[in-house]
Amino acid sequence: MMLEPTPCDLLVMGDLILTLDAQDSVMSNGAVAVADRRIVDIGPADELHARWAPAEMIDGKDRIVMPGLVNVHNHTPLMVTRGMIEDIGFAPMYTPSIPQGHWLTEDDAFALSSLGMYELLRAGCTTVVDYYRYPGACARAAADLGLRAVIAGRVHDAEPAALTTGRYEYSRAVGEESLRENAELIERWNGHDGGRIRCDWAPHAPDTCSDDLLREVSRLAERHGGNIHTHLCQLPLEVETVAARSGLTPPQLLDKLGLLNERLIAAHCIHMEPADIELCGRAGITVAHAPIGNAKGGRIAPIMELREAGARIALCTDTSSGDLIETMRWAIAMQRINRQGSVLDARTVLDWGTREGARALGLGEVVGSLEIGKRADMILLDNRSPSLVPMVDGYGVLVHSASGHDVDTVVIDGRVVLANGHPTLVDGDAIVARAQAVASSLWQRAGRRTVQ
Ligand SMILES: [Zn+2]
Structure with missing residues (x-):
């Protein structure tokens, strides 16, 4: 029957x-x-x-x-610097004469985040991590497009304007404002639409956050649960600044303040001594590996060493594009250059871009296969x-x-x-046109007329 x-x-x-x-x-x-x-x-x-x-x-x-692909580190409003930052500097926050995060209005952030989210979706990223100023705008952009997203604020107390000229001025007011923004994000968006949007804490980096601020984030993140997202050993300047301030390496500092553990998703992890690699591996952190961005800055992260030490590796495009497949083959190429041999294969990096990313986000039972x-x-x-x-x-x-x-x-x-190829919940062409208009006006403010 x-x-x-x-x-x-x-x-x-x-x-x-x-x-x-x-x-x-x-x-x-x-x-x-x-x-x-x-x-x-x-x-x-x-x-x-x-x-x-x-x-x-x-x-x-x-x-x-x-x-769907899992992309564990982005800052979608930074789409505004794409195509220019690569030839001018490295991380936008440390680079003068480009549009800066503190110039954005919330509407600008939403327009640029929508562009970034659209590109990520178009390239098959179904789970994305994104954190920046105006994180509520990023959450709304991801929610509108139908993405699964983990969103956080950008917590720091280094004055952004001073930072672009290489100076560190820690400001309690800047720190409190960024903490408030991250806390409000969690309050408003965490768990949205059956958990499709989740929110976490994200201290920007060990050099752009003072020890006091990192300690405070550690306390708040412990109470909140979820992941902690950050940048770690991204630049020699970061390592030097932390050493001058505390006599520690950035991983040692995070360890001392209770942030170096299996909940940490640390982007880049480039400038590490063998002892740092050991420490990160033992702590079981996840490295958000951005091989294309690293290479554009002339750098290769010691990913194989970190993995052998016990760290988890996941992948990200870090706002340079939405294409995680391109990132996978760059990961292979850069490690083969670094190791002068045939390390890594397609199946392994595909795992990093799917199941490993999901596990890093505590979503191993939810997505990734x-x-x-x-x-x-x-x-x-x-x-x-x-x-x-x-x-x-x-x-x-x-x-x-x-x-x-x-x-x-x-x-x-x-x-x-x-x-x-077309988003079903939003007008993709309108997102692109709006983002171009916002970008043109921001670049004009930076002293650069756009061709469009
Ligand atoms: Zn980043």
């Missing part, structure tokens, strides 16, 4: 399904059934067709279906793209040849938020 099919919300089919589960299950002509935001079934398309009666269906012809019970976050790539041929093991061509532009459909929490 044939059983009646069970109603479900969505059935996603695909020529090829890469689950990235523990068994590395791959299936051709497969399907994923979704109900109540979660994956309820995965298997051969004909079997799922018989078992489920979906309200909505994606036919998945000529498509590869895989888990396609498995029954997990939230339905998945991306579809067009396998007619010449960049995706030849498909042999499923991973090599994806990491070494594909790009975010091959993503054409994105499902987050069981909802189709990008269809045929």
Whole structure:
């Protein structure tokens, strides 16, 4: 006797399904059934067709279906400096004559964050970490586009204007304002839409935060739970400043103040002595690895050493683009240069950009692979793209040849938020036009006329 099919919300089919589960299950002509935001079934398309009666269906012809990508460190309003900062300086906060965060209005931050979030979504990032000034604007941008996001403020007490000229002036007023902004963000946005938007604390860096401020963030983050996001050993200036101030290295300082632990997601981790690497590894921190940004600054982070010492590695684009696939192959290339040998492979860095990122964020049971019970976050790539041929093991061509532009459909929490390259919940063209207008006016203020 044939059983009646069970109603479900969505059935996603695909020529090829890469689950990235523990068994590395791959299936051709497969399907994923979704109900109540979660994956309820995965298997051969004909079997799922018989078992489920979906309200909505994606036919998945000529498509590869895989888990959404997890991008663990960004500052979307900094999109305004992209394409210029790379040839002028390194981190915007330390660079004069470019638009600065303290020039932005909240509306500007929202316009620029929307651009960044749109780009991340368009490139298949389904879970993104973002922190900056006006974090409420970043949360709203992510919420509007349908992204899963972890948002934080940018806590610091170094005066931004002094910092761009290389001086450190710690101001209690600046610190309190940034703490208030992060606290208000958590109050307003943490847990939004069934937990799709989560909020954490983010002290900017060991040099831009005084010891007192770091101690205060440590206390607040302990009470709040979640992750702590920061920059660590990003610049020689940071290491020198912390050493002059406290006689410690930045990791030693964070350790002393209770911040160096498995909840810490530290971007960059470049300028580290072997003892720092050991300390970070033992503490089980996560490194938010940004190989492209590091390389543009002429630097390579000791990622393999950190990993061997026990640190977790996750990936980020750090606002240089939304393309985490590009980041994966850069991670491989930079470590092969650093180690003068064939370290790392496609499958490992794909894991960093999916499951490891999810685990770092405490979302290991929630996203990062396609498995029954997990939230339905998945991306579809067009396998007619010449960049995706030849498909042999499923991973090599994806990491070494594909790009975010091959993503054409994105499902987050069981909802189709990008269809045929277009966002379904917002007007993508309007986001782009508004961001260009805001950027043009900010660059004009920095003394630079834009061509558009
Ligand atoms: Zn950063």
